[in-house]
Amino acid sequence: MAAVLAVGTDSCDPPRPVIPRLHLITDDRVLARPDFPVRAAAALEAGRDRVTLHLRGPRHSGRDLWEVGTQLLAEVRKRSGTLLVNDRIDVAMALGADGVHLGMHSFLPVQARAMLVRDALIGLSAHAGDSGTKPNWHAEGPPEGVDFLIVGTLFSTESHPGRIGVGIEGLRTMIASARGVPVLGIGGVTPARVSDILAAGAHGVAVIRSVWDAEDSGAAVAELLGEYGWDAKASGAIAMSTGEQAAGEGGGEILLRVNGAERRAPEGLTVQGLLEQLELIPATVVVEHNLEILDRASYARVVLHDGDRLELVHFVGGG
Amino acid sequence: MTRPTEESGHAVSAIETGGDSPLRIAGKEFASRLIVGTGKYRDDETMVRAIRASGAEMVTVAVRRVSLDRSREESILHQVSPEEFFILPNTAGCYTAEEAVRYARLGRAAGLNDWVKLEVIGDESTLLPDVQATIEAARVLVNEGFKVLAYTNDDLITALRLEDAGCVAVMPLASPIGSGLGLINPYYIREIKSRLEVTVIVDAGVGTASDACATMEQGVDGVLMNTAIAAAEDPVAMAHAMRLGVEAGRLAWRAGRMPRREVAVPSSPARGMLD
Numbered sequence: 001m002a003a004v005l006a007v008g009t010d011s012c013d014p015p016r017p018v019i020p021r022l023h024l025i026t027d028d029r030v031l032a033r034p035d036f037p038v039r040a041a042a043a044l045e046a047g048r049d050r051v052t053l054h055l056r057g058p059r060h061s062g063r064d065l066w067e068v069g070t071q072l073l074a075e076v077r078k079r080s081g082t083l084l085v086n087d088r089i090d091v092a093m094a095l096g097a098d099g100v101h102l103g104m105h106s107f108l109p110v111q112a113r114a115m116l117v118r119d120a121l122i123g124l125s126a127h128a129g130d131s132g133t134k135p136n137w138h139a140e141g142p143p144e145g146v147d148f149l150i151v152g153t154l155f156s157t158e159s160h161p162g163r164i165g166v167g168i169e170g171l172r173t174m175i176a177s178a179r180g181v182p183v184l185g186i187g188g189v190t191p192a193r194v195s196d197i198l199a200a201g202a203h204g205v206a207v208i209r210s211v212w213d214a215e216d217s218g219a220a221v222a223e224l225l226g227e228y229g230w231d232a233k234a235s236g237a238i239a240m241s242t243g244e245q246a247a248g249e250g251g252g253e254i255l256l257r258v259n260g261a262e263r264r265a266p267e268g269l270t271v272q273g274l275l276e277q278l279e280l281i282p283a284t285v286v287v288e289h290n291l292e293i294l295d296r297a298s299y300a301r302v303v304l305h306d307g308d309r310l311e312l313v314h315f316v317g318g319g
Numbered sequence: 320m321t322r323p324t325e326e327s328g329h330a331v332s333a334i335e336t337g338g339d340s341p342l343r344i345a346g347k348e349f350a351s352r353l354i355v356g357t358g359k360y361r362d363d364e365t366m367v368r369a370i371r372a373s374g375a376e377m378v379t380v381a382v383r384r385v386s387l388d389r390s391r392e393e394s395i396l397h398q399v400s401p402e403e404f405f406i407l408p409n410t411a412g413c414y415t416a417e418e419a420v421r422y423a424r425l426g427r428a429a430g431l432n433d434w435v436k437l438e439v440i441g442d443e444s445t446l447l448p449d450v451q452a453t454i455e456a457a458r459v460l461v462n463e464g465f466k467v468l469a470y471t472n473d474d475l476i477t478a479l480r481l482e483d484a485g486c487v488a489v490m491p492l493a494s495p496i497g498s499g500l501g502l503i504n505p506y507y508i509r510e511i512k513s514r515l516e517v518t519v520i521v522d523a524g525v526g527t528a529s530d531a532c533a534t535m536e537q538g539v540d541g542v543l544m545n546t547a548i549a550a551a552e553d554p555v556a557m558a559h560a561m562r563l564g565v566e567a568g569r570l571a572w573r574a575g576r577m578p579r580r581e582v583a584v585p586s587s588p589a590r591g592m593l594d
Contacts, residue, residue, distance in 0.1 A: 179388050180387060258387065259385065261387070278387055280385060284394045285385055286382075286428040291421075293425060293428045311384065312384065314382075314385050315382060315426075316358075316383045317359070317366065317380065317381065317395050318357060318358040318380050318545075319357075319358045319379055319381075319496070319544075
C-alpha cells in the first residue's frame with residue numbers, strides 16, 4: 001500500500017502531454033515539396049520531444065492529409081515528439097494523433113474535446129483583432145477546453161505581408177488576457193527574436209518558414225531551441241528552467257502552476273494571497289500544494305515558491 | 320368512483336406498511352433508501368427541485384478544479400446545502416487507485432465528513448470499474464479512516480473482498496453508468512446481498528421507476544442514481560416516480576412475493592361451478 005500512497009501524479013485529470021515550446025507548422029506549399037519527408041525527419045531529429053509538429057494543409061483532402069500524417073506520425077513516435085492536426089478533427093482521429101490545433105472557423109474546443117480521446121492536446125489560434133493588440137477572444141478569455149494558444153501575427157511576414165505585427169507589446173497584452181493558458185507567439189519568428197518573445201512571458205514560439213525554408217531544417221530547429229537557453233541535449237526539466245529564467249528577468253517574480261496553467265506571481269506570495277488574487281473564498285476551496293493538502297488554517301502562513309504546483313478544487317455536480 | 324381512503328379500509332395503513340428499519344450505513348440512519356447524484360442537470364433550479372422530489376437525504380458530488388476565471392460554475396454546495404442533505408463526495412473520473420485516493424483526500428479536506436463514494440474506472444467506453452484498483456484504493460482509504468462506499472461490478476467475489484477491506488457499503492452496478500439499461504443481472508445482485516453483511520446499494524444503470532422498483536425487490540438496502548433523473552424529460556416528475564418505485568420495491572420485497580409457477584393456477588374456486 002505504501003506504493004499507492006507514495007505515487008503522486010501531476011494531476012488527477014488524465015495526464016496531458018507536456019506542451020512543447022517549439023511548434024513546427026506546415027502549409028500546403030510545404031507539404032507538396034518532394035523533400036518534405038526528409039526535412040521533417042531532420043527537424044524532428046533535432047527537436048525530438050521538445051517540438052510539436054502541426055500537420056496543416058487547408059487545401060489538402062482529408063485522405064491526403066491522412067497519408068502524409070501516417071508517415072509523419074511514425075517519425076514523430078520514434079522521437080517521442082507530438083503531432084497535432086490543424087482543424088481536421090477527423091484526420092486527427094483517423095491517425096491517432098496527439099491532438100488538434102483549431103482556428104477561428106474550426107469546431108469549438110469543447111466540441112473537439114468531446115470527439116477526441118480524453119488526453120488530447122487542443123490548441124487554438126488567436127489572431128490580433130482590428131485594433132492591432134486586442135485578441136479576438138478578449139471579452140471572456142480563451143474558450144473552455146483549450147490547452148494552449150498560438151497568437152500573432154507578431155511581426156509582419158512574407159506569408160501575410162498585409163498584416164501588421166502586434167510586436168512584443170501586443171504579445172504581452174494578449175498573454176495578460178490569456179488567463180494563464182500558455183501562449184506561443186507566431187509570425188516572423190527568427191532565432192534572434194526568441195529571447196524577447198520568451199521574456200514577454202510566452203510559453204514558446206511557432207514557426208513555418210524559418211524551419212521549412214531554411215537550408216537545413218534540422219539546423220534551424222537546433223538554432224531556435226538554442227535560443228531557449230537549453231543545453232541542446234538536455235531534456236526533462238525544461239519547463240522549470242525556462243520559467244525561472246523568465247521570472248528572473250521580470251524581477252521578484254515566481255512562476256507557479258495553478259490548476260494546470262502557468263501563472264506569474266510576486267515573490268513572497270502566500271496561499272491566502274493567491275486566493276485573494278483569484279477572488280476565491282478560502283472556505284469554499286481545498287488547496288493542494290505540491291501534492292500535499294493544506295489545512296485551511298495554514299493558508300496565510302504558506303509562502304509560495306518558484307515552480308510550486310497548486311490544485312484548487314471544490315465540489316461540483318456529480319453522480 | 321371514490322378514491323380508497325384509510326377510513327374505507329381499501330388503502331394499506333401506515334401501521335401495516337411501517338416497521339421497516341431505516342437505511343443504516345456506518346452507524347448513520349437515512350429514512351430514504353434512494354441516494355441521488357447532482358450531475359448533468361440542465362439547471363440548478365431543476366436539480367434542487369428534483370432532489371427534493373426524490374426524497375433523498377444523501378446526495379453525491381464530484382471534486383473538480385475551481386475555474387479560475389470566476390465566470391463559470393460555483394461550488395455545488397451553494398445549491399445543495401450540507402444543512403439539508405448529507406453530502407457524499409465521489410472519486411468519479413479516476414482511473415487509478417492513486418488518483419482515487421487523492422480525490423478522496425481532497426473531498427475530505429472540504430471538511431464536511433469522512434465518507435467517500437469510491438469509484439475507479441477501468442474502461443473509458445463502458446465506464447466499468449477496475450475492481451482490482453478499487454479494492455487497492457479501498458484498503459488505503461479505510462486505513463486512513465474513511466467511510467468507503469465502493470462502486471463495483473455485479474461480481475460476488477469482488478463484493479466480498481470489498482467487505483473484507485472494510486467498506487461500509489458495497490455498491491454493485493445494475494448496468495453501466497448512465498446507460499439506463501436497468502437491472503441486467505438480478506441473480507448476481509441477490510447473491511451479493513445474501514452473502515454480504517455490510518450495506519448493499521445498487522449504483523448505476525437504473526433507467527426508470529420500474530428499474531428502481533425491480534432493483535429494490537431483490538432485497539438490496541438502497542439504490543443510487545443520477546442520470547435516470549437528470550436526463551428525464553421532466554426530472555422533477557421522474558424523481559418523484561423514483562421515490563415511489565424505490566418505496567414500492569422495498570415494500571414488495573418485505574411483503575414476500577408469491578412463488579413463480581410454470582403453469583396457471585386459477586384464482587377463483589373450482590368448486591361451486593354449475594353443471
